[in-house]
Structure formats: structure tokens, C-alpha cells
Amino acid sequence: MVVSAAAGPVGMVVVQLAKADGLRVIGIASGWEKCAFVVDELGADACIDRNAEDVGAALDRLCPAGVDIYFDNVGGAVQRPIFDRLKPFGRLIVCGMAASYSGGDDTTLPTGIILGKRLRIEGFVVLDYDSEYPAFRTEVARLWREGGIRYRQLVYEGLDSTPQALADCLSGRSSGGKILVQVSEDDSVTADV
Numbered sequence: 001m002v003v004s005a006a007a008g009p010v011g012m013v014v015v016q017l018a019k020a021d022g023l024r025v026i027g028i029a030s031g032w033e034k035c036a037f038v039v040d041e042l043g044a045d046a047c048i049d050r051n052a053e054d055v056g057a058a059l060d061r062l063c064p065a066g067v068d069i070y071f072d073n074v075g076g077a078v079q080r081p082i083f084d085r086l087k088p089f090g091r092l093i094v095c096g097m098a099a100s101y102s103g104g105d106d107t108t109l110p111t112g113i114i115l116g117k118r119l120r121i122e123g124f125v126v127l128d129y130d131s132e133y134p135a136f137r138t139e140v141a142r143l144w145r146e147g148g149i150r151y152r153q154l155v156y157e158g159l160d161s162t163p164q165a166l167a168d169c170l171s172g173r174s175s176g177g178k179i180l181v182q183v184s185e186d187d188s189v190t191a192d193v
């Protein structure tokens, strides 16, 4: 399974749950620091630094037989080399389109590849799984207690830091984890970016 934005809040959970389920997991993130986090702390088998490496060449090295599942948090140009390497009947889970949230870099799906490889594409929206949330909490709490799941957050101080926090979140300029803005001295009051 390949996971983009693997060091972000969604990606870090997906990587760890996939590993707990026994999958071989390759993350994609920007920068060595996030890639080290994805491998050393989240337990991915490898992480491709999308700023420093050619994603296609890295996948050829890491997954010579191809990719079964792509958990897509970003869309954009990163998608194409993964499409090219999905196996027949491979699956694409579309969770987000972070590459286009600041405009541009929209994705055109390669219909010829989808047809030829009989790919399965499904949008994932967490709200559809509300009824499974209690079971998810129980399972993640168990993994947390057993040390099987890790978490990182990056706190920006003060409401004035919100634009910077949002810009860093969307551009990927952070060390990974969930970005929060602390708007009060009271530790329990934060704004989720």
C-alpha cells in the first residue's frame, strides 16, 4: 500500500493501521525529517521524499512487482507515477486533494489505465463511517496502550499564527504530525488546522 502525505494526521493513522493489518506500506512525504518520522516512528517499510526523489523510480526500486492499493491524500502530479504502477485490479482510495487546495495541480484521471488494469476507485469520506467510530476508538485505544500506535502534533502559539499554520499545513513545510493553533493559555483550548 502506498500512502501520500504519510506524515500528516490522516496519513500517520493510515500507515499505522495498515501496518497493524500486516500490509507492506510505502509512505510519500516531503523532506528527510518527515520521511524519518514515517519509517522510524510510524513503522512504514519505506518513505519516498517527493522533493528529493523521482517517485516513479523510487517505486520501481521499492515495489518492483507493482502496487496493490494507493491511499491518496493529495491528488495532483504525484498520482500519475502510482497509477502507472498499480497492479491489475489495484485499488485507489481517494481521501483528499491537498495538491489542489491552493489552486492548480488538479488531477486528470487516466481512463485508459483505469480500463486496461480494471482499477477500482472509491472516494472515502470519514463521515460515512460514523457508526463505526466507537469500534475505531476502542481499537486505536488498544493499539495506543500497547504502544502499537504513535502520534505527533505541532502546536503554533496564538491566534495570529493561524495563517502561517495553515500555509505550512498545505505546503507541507512542517516536521510532520497534526498542526494545532493554541489560542489560549488554557492547554485544552486549541484550534484544529
Ligand SMILES: NC(=O)c1ccc[n+]([C@@H]2O[C@H](COP(=O)([O-])OP(=O)(O)OC[C@H]3O[C@@H](n4cnc5c(N)ncnc54)[C@H](OP(=O)(O)O)[C@@H]3O)[C@@H](O)[C@H]2O)c1
Binding pocket: 004, 005, 006, 007, 008, 009, 010, 011, 028, 029, 030, 034, 050, 073, 074, 076, 077, 078, 094, 095, 096, 097, 098, 099, 100, 105, 124, 125, 126, 127, 168, 169, 170, 171, 172, 173, 177
Ligand atoms: N475524506 C475525508 O473524510 C477526509 C477527512 C479529513 C481529511 N481529509 C483529507 O485528507 C488529506 C490529508 O489530510 P491531513 O489533515 O492529514 O493533511 P496534511 O497531511 O496535514 O496536509 C496535506 C499534505 O499534503 C501534502 N501535499 C501538499 N501539496 C502537495 C502536492 N502538490 N503534491 C503532493 N503532496 C502534497 C503535504 O505533505 P508532504 O509535503 O509531506 O507530502 C501536506 O502536508 C487532505 O487532503 C484532507 O483534505 C479527508
